[in-house]
Amino acid sequence: MKSEPDVYSFETLLKDGVGIWDGVRNYQARNNLMAMKKGDRALFYHSNIGKEVVGVMEITKEHYPDPTTEDKRWVVVEVKPIEKLKKPVKLDTIKKDLILQNIPLIKHTRLSVMPLQAFEFERILMLSKD
C-alpha cells in the first residue's frame, strides 16, 4: 500500500496507532482494498519521497464506505502498524531482485494498492534484514 510520506507516513501511523486508508479513487486499487480480510498483512511503501518499503501493517477492519466522499463507489480499510523495518527496502533493490520481477509495484507503477504473493511478501521482509 502506497502513500506519499509528506501526506501520510509510516511514522505517523506508528504515532496514531491505527489508521484509515482513505482517498483511494481508482477501481483496481479499490478492488484490492475490498479483497483484504481482517488479520491480513500489508506493506507500507513511501512513494515519491524515499521510494522504499518502510513497514508492516495489519488490516484491523475490512472495507466500508469512504467517509471522505459522498461517492458510494469508494471504500477504506483500517490498519495498524506491526513493525518498522530495520532497513527500508528501496524500489531500486526490488527492481534488481530476481524474485520480485513480477510484482505490480514495478509493472503497474501508478497502482496504489496491490496484491503480493506470500513468497514476494516474505522476500521483501528478507531484503529488509540484509
Added chain:
DNA sequence: GCCAACGTTGGC
C-alpha cells in the same frame, strides 16, 4: 462505442 483531450500518479 470510439477516441481526443485532459488530469493524475509517480519515477527520474
Added chain:
DNA sequence: GCCAACGTTGGC
C-alpha cells in the same frame, strides 16, 4: 520540473 503511463471524461 518533466514526462511516461494510464485512467477518466465528453463530444461525436
